Amino acid sequence: AQKVTQAQTEISVVEKEDVTLDCVYETRDTTYYLFWYKQPPSGELVFLIRRNSFDEQNEISGRYSWNFQKSTSSFNFTITASQVVDSAVYFCALSEARIQGAQKLVFGQGTRLTINP
Amino acid sequence: DSGVTQTPKHLITATGQRVTLRCSPRSGDLSVYWYQQSLDQGLQFLIQYYNGEERAKGNILERFSAQQFPDLHSELNLSSLELGDSALYFCASSVEGRGGLSPLHFGNGTRLTVT
Numbered sequence: 001a002q003k004v005t006q007a008q009t010e011i012s013v014v015e016k017e018d019v020t021l022d023c024v025y026e027t028r029d030t031t032y033y034l035f036w037y038k039q040p041p042s043g044e045l046v047f048l049i050r051r052n053s054f055d056e057q058n059e060i061s062g063r064y065s066w067n068f069q070k071s072t073s074s075f076n077f078t079i080t081a082s083q084v085v086d087s088a089v090y091f092c093a094l095s096e097a098r099i100q101g102a103q104k105l106v107f108g109q110g111t112r113l114t115i116n117p
Numbered sequence: 118d119s120g121v122t123q124t125p126k127h128l129i130t131a132t133g134q135r136v137t138l139r140c141s142p143r144s145g146d147l148s149v150y151w152y153q154q155s156l157d158q159g160l161q162f163l164i165q166y167y168n169g170e171e172r173a174k175g176n177i178l179e180r181f182s183a184q185q186f187p188d189l190h191s192e193l194n195l196s197s198l199e200l201g202d203s204a205l206y207f208c209a210s211s212v213e214g215r216g217g218l219s220p221l222h223f224g225n226g227t228r229l230t231v232t
Contacts, residue, residue, distance in 0.1 A: 033218045035220060035221075037223075042225075043205065043225060043226055043228075044119070044223060044225045044226065045207060045209075045223035045226075046119075046223075047220045047221065047222060047223075050218070050220045052218075091160065093160075095218055102165060102167075102173040103148070103150070103165065103173065103211065103218050103219075103221070104162045104165070104173050105150075105152075105160075105162055105221065106162070107159060107160035107161075108159075110159065110160075
């Protein structure tokens with residue numbers, strides 16, 4: 001069975017600090033996809049990144065970076081020089097590709113990140 | 118703006134009633150998904166439709182049903198509502214391609230309150 005664990009329920013930091021959100025996943029499949037979504041206070045879910053199981057390259061997008069390590073089944077997310085606008089709940093999610101086009105995202109419980117000015 | 122439109126934004130109804138939530142996917146997206154977000158269960162996948170046909174099913178109750186119409190919009194029907202059905206219901210859409218699973222783009226959700 002698939003499972004995503006985000007052990008950090010809440011994180012609070014001061015603006016400009018770097019912060020890492022942890023994500024550990026479980027799956028029996030060799031082909032799978034990992035995602036990060038952001039849910040700001042307004043409530044919508046915003047897609048941040050997708051990574052497939054064959055691509056272990058780390059990715060950087062501005063102040064955001066992701067570290068994918070299959071050996072530890074982790075897909076961690078780092079925000080550098082955090083800003084107040086980064087305050088949100090962040091979800092890590094996993095999807096197995098069993099049937100062409102079928103996609104069931106399994107979400108972690110989310111990490112509530114608060115950036116204080 | 119994700120391009121996925123959900124209506125209504127808020128819905129308040131009584132136990133035992135039936136409601137319909139509506140979703141219009143992004144232009145060009147053939148897949149529509151429904152998710153439920155509640156405090157105790159978190160984000161749970163309910164069901165996926167692709168071009169009018171059911172593609173995948175999750176933890177959807179028998180009291181709930183969905184369909185996708187020829188114009189690709191989708192409706193989620195919730196009947197015999199219980200207090201525990203109070204939640205934020207998200208619709209998402211994606212484009213299917215050869216490059217693996219496409220990311221889901223979510224609407225703003227419909228907040229259902231059952232009293």
